Amino acid sequence: MLAAGALLYFLPLPGLLPAQRQLLAVFVATILALVLRPAPMGVCVLVSMTLLALTGTVPPARVLLGFSNQTVWLIFSAYLFARAIGSTGLGMRVAYLLIRRFATTPLRLAYAVVSAGMIVAPFVPSDTARGGGVVYPVTRGLAQAFASEPGPTARRIGSFLMLVCFHGNYLASAVFLTSMVANPLIAQFAMKLGNVHITWLGWLAGSSVPALCSLAAVPYCIHRWHRPHLHDTAPAMALASRELAAMGPPSRAERTLMAILFAVMFGWVASPWHGIGNAYVALTGVCAQLLTGLVAWDELLAETKAWDVLLWFAPLIMMADELNSGGVVKVVSEALFVHLHGLPWIAGLAFLVLVYFYIHYGFASMTAHVTALYPAFFSAALAAGAPPMLAALPLAYFSNLNAGLTHYGTGSAPVFFGAGYVGEAEWWRIGFLVSLVNVAIWLLAGGLWWKLLGYW
Amino acid sequence: MLAAGALLYFLPLPGLLPAQRQLLAVFVATILALVLRPAPMGVCVLVSMTLLALTGTVPPARVLLGFSNQTVWLIFSAYLFARAIGSTGLGMRVAYLLIRRFATTPLRLAYAVVSAGMIVAPFVPSDTARGGGVVYPVTRGLAQAFASEPGPTARRIGSFLMLVCFHGNYLASAVFLTSMVANPLIAQFAMKLGNVHITWLGWLAGSSVPALCSLAAVPYCIHRWHRPHLHDTAPAMALASRELAAMGPPSRAERTLMAILFAVMFGWVASPWHGIGNAYVALTGVCAQLLTGLVAWDELLAETKAWDVLLWFAPLIMMADELNSGGVVKVVSEALFVHLHGLPWIAGLAFLVLVYFYIHYGFASMTAHVTALYPAFFSAALAAGAPPMLAALPLAYFSNLNAGLTHYGTGSAPVFFGAGYVGEAEWWRIGFLVSLVNVAIWLLAGGLWWKLLGYW
Numbered sequence: 001m002l003a004a005g006a007l008l009y010f011l012p013l014p015g016l017l018p019a020q021r022q023l024l025a026v027f028v029a030t031i032l033a034l035v036l037r038p039a040p041m042g043v044c045v046l047v048s049m050t051l052l053a054l055t056g057t058v059p060p061a062r063v064l065l066g067f068s069n070q071t072v073w074l075i076f077s078a079y080l081f082a083r084a085i086g087s088t089g090l091g092m093r094v095a096y097l098l099i100r101r102f103a104t105t106p107l108r109l110a111y112a113v114v115s116a117g118m119i120v121a122p123f124v125p126s127d128t129a130r131g132g133g134v135v136y137p138v139t140r141g142l143a144q145a146f147a148s149e150p151g152p153t154a155r156r157i158g159s160f161l162m163l164v165c166f167h168g169n170y171l172a173s174a175v176f177l178t179s180m181v182a183n184p185l186i187a188q189f190a191m192k193l194g195n196v197h198i199t200w201l202g203w204l205a206g207s208s209v210p211a212l213c214s215l216a217a218v219p220y221c222i223h224r225w226h227r228p229h230l231h232d233t234a235p236a237m238a239l240a241s242r243e244l245a246a247m248g249p250p251s252r253a254e255r256t257l258m259a260i261l262f263a264v265m266f267g268w269v270a271s272p273w274h275g276i277g278n279a280y281v282a283l284t285g286v287c288a289q290l291l292t293g294l295v296a297w298d299e300l301l302a303e304t305k306a307w308d309v310l311l312w313f314a315p316l317i318m319m320a321d322e323l324n325s326g327g328v329v330k331v332v333s334e335a336l337f338v339h340l341h342g343l344p345w346i347a348g349l350a351f352l353v354l355v356y357f358y359i360h361y362g363f364a365s366m367t368a369h370v371t372a373l374y375p376a377f378f379s380a381a382l383a384a385g386a387p388p389m390l391a392a393l394p395l396a397y398f399s400n401l402n403a404g405l406t407h408y409g410t411g412s413a414p415v416f417f418g419a420g421y422v423g424e425a426e427w428w429r430i431g432f433l434v435s436l437v438n439v440a441i442w443l444l445a446g447g448l449w450w451k452l453l454g455y456w
Numbered sequence: 457m458l459a460a461g462a463l464l465y466f467l468p469l470p471g472l473l474p475a476q477r478q479l480l481a482v483f484v485a486t487i488l489a490l491v492l493r494p495a496p497m498g499v500c501v502l503v504s505m506t507l508l509a510l511t512g513t514v515p516p517a518r519v520l521l522g523f524s525n526q527t528v529w530l531i532f533s534a535y536l537f538a539r540a541i542g543s544t545g546l547g548m549r550v551a552y553l554l555i556r557r558f559a560t561t562p563l564r565l566a567y568a569v570v571s572a573g574m575i576v577a578p579f580v581p582s583d584t585a586r587g588g589g590v591v592y593p594v595t596r597g598l599a600q601a602f603a604s605e606p607g608p609t610a611r612r613i614g615s616f617l618m619l620v621c622f623h624g625n626y627l628a629s630a631v632f633l634t635s636m637v638a639n640p641l642i643a644q645f646a647m648k649l650g651n652v653h654i655t656w657l658g659w660l661a662g663s664s665v666p667a668l669c670s671l672a673a674v675p676y677c678i679h680r681w682h683r684p685h686l687h688d689t690a691p692a693m694a695l696a697s698r699e700l701a702a703m704g705p706p707s708r709a710e711r712t713l714m715a716i717l718f719a720v721m722f723g724w725v726a727s728p729w730h731g732i733g734n735a736y737v738a739l740t741g742v743c744a745q746l747l748t749g750l751v752a753w754d755e756l757l758a759e760t761k762a763w764d765v766l767l768w769f770a771p772l773i774m775m776a777d778e779l780n781s782g783g784v785v786k787v788v789s790e791a792l793f794v795h796l797h798g799l800p801w802i803a804g805l806a807f808l809v810l811v812y813f814y815i816h817y818g819f820a821s822m823t824a825h826v827t828a829l830y831p832a833f834f835s836a837a838l839a840a841g842a843p844p845m846l847a848a849l850p851l852a853y854f855s856n857l858n859a860g861l862t863h864y865g866t867g868s869a870p871v872f873f874g875a876g877y878v879g880e881a882e883w884w885r886i887g888f889l890v891s892l893v894n895v896a897i898w899l900l901a902g903g904l905w906w907k908l909l910g911y912w
Contacts, residue, residue, distance in 0.1 A: 039746070039747070039753075040753040042753050042756070042757075043743075043746045043747070043753055046739070046742070046743055046746070047743045047746075047747070049739075050736060050739045050740050050742075050743050053732065053733070053736040053739070054732060054736060054740060060526070060732075060733050060736065063736070064523075064524035064525070064526065064529060064735075065524045066524070067520075067523040067524045067529075068520035068521045068522070068523045068524040069520070070516070070520065073520060073523075276509065276510060276516075277509070277516050279520075280506060280509040280510060280516065280519070283502070283505075283506045283509070284506050284510060286502070286506075287499075287502055287503045287506050290495070290499045290502070290503075291495070291499070291503070297495075297496040297498050297499055297764075298760070300498070301498075301760040301763045301764050301767075302758070302760055304754070304757040304758055307757045307763055308753075308757055311757075
């Protein structure tokens with residue numbers, strides 16, 4: 001890790017200025033450290049951040065900017081929602097309801113939760129808010145209901161549920177024009193740069209068939225690759241019935257929390273009208289929790305998981321932003337476009353989509369990725385001769401699917417990952433395998449479907 | 457508190473635009489909340505911050521900027537130094553050494569610590585770094601050595617020591633040109649705007665006599681106003697001898713930590729040469745602690761005091777910055793200058809100095825205060841007819857002394873205050889009383905001394 005970093009840091013690389021190369025070197029070494037894990041992630045990232053400041057690679061005024069990033073505080077809020085949902089017993093109630101109804105097998109339970117997330121998706125236009133604030137607390141409750149905690153019992157069912165719900169969540173982002181912050185931005189780029197008009201229904205028409213295939217295949221595959229140790233969930237259904245009977249009607253605290261959660265969800269749904277960012281809507285919910293006494297200030301301060309994510313995610317966001325604004329991303333992507341010359345458009349498009357997809361290993365945000373790369377890749381696809389709608393849509397969908405590669409690729413990833421059920425190496429392994437499934441489905445089944453729709 | 461805020465928010469105020477007035481309203485209500493304490497400080501500040509975002513008073517992109525402020529992370533680092541100094545036993549060792557040598561009475565012990573801080577002052581050009589990273593851990597160790605913890609035993613001696621060491625620390629900032637970040641900036645303003653040349657020795661010549669008076673008077677006065685319950689510290693001297701004998705020579709961890717601390721101190725001293733900010737020097741020290749295993753990652757995450765200060769101080773810094781950049785400070789100070797017309801210069805200067813001093817209730821940083829107000833007040837003093845050196849120096853010294861008014865007026869304040877020994881109301885009461893002592897000493901004794909030096 002240090003060797004790779006040092007090599008990149010000191011050896012010249014064509015096309016990159018020294019400062020760009022040094023930034024890339026620290027970033028690559030950090031990512032290696034996150035996977036090889038010589039020390040806790042926070043330590044690695046903090047050391048990298050300090051190194052960037054000491055060497056002057058990033059100007060002092062920008063080194064700490066990740067800590068004022070809105071996504072970071074949305075994640076922070078998500079942990080506090082999860083905490084209250086856990087402490088009031090609401091999470092267990094919802095979990096028991098789901099188990100009583102669907103838990104004939106772990107896989108069927110997973111399908112149920114992912115489908116529930118899909119239903120909320122069109123209305124909550126933020127992958128992080130939906131995943132962190134809604135799906136994650138339920139997933140956590142489910143794992144707890146099966147007595148599966150981080151550590152030795154993680155593999156009972158908790159790690160499986162975390163993986164499936166995470167992958168299901170960003171999949172839901174790909175389905176609707178309004179289920180991810182940057183999707184409308186994509187539509188706008190397509191309109192401006194290629195005069196391609198993507199409507200809400202047009203987006204859904206294109207995504208429907210491949211999304212259904214992924215929705216069916218991905219939980220199944222994860223079940224095969226990361227099988228839960230718990231096979232027989234039937235006794236849990238009886239337990240859930242008994243527990244629900246013992247719980248009685250929702251307590252005052254649960255009802256208060258539900259009111260807050262619905263208000264926050266409504267705030268997210270209505271954000272196109274009031275224009276207030278998702279993070280501030282979530283922080284309002286946190287304030288409401290504090291003022292109603294659902295969460296005490298000392299409990300908030302003791303939520304170490306939230307602080308952990310804050311400390312390792314914020315510097316990563318800063319580095320990814322710097323790679324982007326510093327022009328490194330541009331240099332790398334342009335170096336790739338030269339390979340397009342003379343290829344038939346189908347091959348060129350497939351090449352572009354794959355590069356666009358896997359380059360997300362270097363991003364900590366889907367929005368940053370779209371902003372930085374969508375225009376260039378879309379234009380390159382048009383220039384390679386792809387039909388306009390086909391140049392626009394696959395890149396649009398893969399802008400969402402790429403979130404599954406790493407544990408920092410979108411705001412919901414640190415939340416599910418930070419729960420502590422799955423290690424880095426396993427998270428990356430499953431992420432890569434799922435990416436292959438998604439590539440196969442969306443390029444092949446998707447390609448055929450788009451042919452049927454007459455896009456080419 | 458809510459009434460005051462609402463009145464300011466909705467009623468027009470001459471000279472202020474609606475947005476400026478609303479910002480001022482939220483700030484005033486927040487400050488009232490910090491003193492009246494209807495909820496923990498963090499809750500109040502978080503609610504205010506969210507309110508500023510929801511009402512759009514502060515643009516969304518700037519609401520969270522306090523969290524990427526370097527001072528905030530310097531404070532954060534200070535808590536980690538204090539933690540390691542405590543956990544390795546180094547803090548207790550230094551405390552016992554001080555007690556064995558000086559603890560004939562609590563007051564004499566306080567004088568000893570404040571004087572020690574004064575010796576370091578010329579070399580550590582940051583009030584926060586010196587107070588938080590050096591003086592605070594020793595103070596904490598001293599309180600612990602007397603079994604005085606936050607809570608019922610705070611008044612034994614801990615709260616007294618925290619107050620004296622805090623007030624002694626910013627007093628040391630006033631003494632030397634190189635003991636506070638913004639002091640050289642003041643010298644630069646004085647040169648540019650009034651052609652007043654303040655050398656390192658000239659600064660010290662002016663500060664020497666009043667500083668010695670304050671150094672003598674302030675600990676004594678605090679001792680009268682906030683008397684420690686522990687009177688007889690003599691048995692502690694015997695105890696300290698026994699404990700030191702039992703401790704034996706410094707452990708490996710203590711020696712590692714001392715090496716790190718000296719390196720960090722050296723980094724602060726040498727900052728004019730290498731140009732790396734104090735926060736990053738401190739973060740390097742934190743990284744070194746993590747990598748050498750002095751502090752485990754989980755211990756860092758569980759340092760709730762640091763998170764508490766992060767959450768209440770960062771939004772305050774943001775608000776104070778906004779008041780400044782939004783022009784509110786300018787409007788208020790200009791409204792005051794009109795009262796100067798026709799006054800003799802001595803009265804005008806005294807008026808200016810006092811306003812400049814007490815306006816710091818609205819600031820969360822000495823540097824911000826200097827940057828925002830020194831030029832205007834210095835120019836006004838010159839215009840009022842004050843001799844150039846006398847227009848420059850008192851404002852310069854009071855730029856440091858103002859830090860004692862509140863628990864957020866400089867980076868070291870949240871550190872000492874956040875230790876939890878002293879409540880808000882008592883902190884403000886002592887702060888105000890000490891401010892009267894300093895005004896009397898620096899304006900009267902100082903005025904005579906400057907006459908003797910021939911400045912007027």
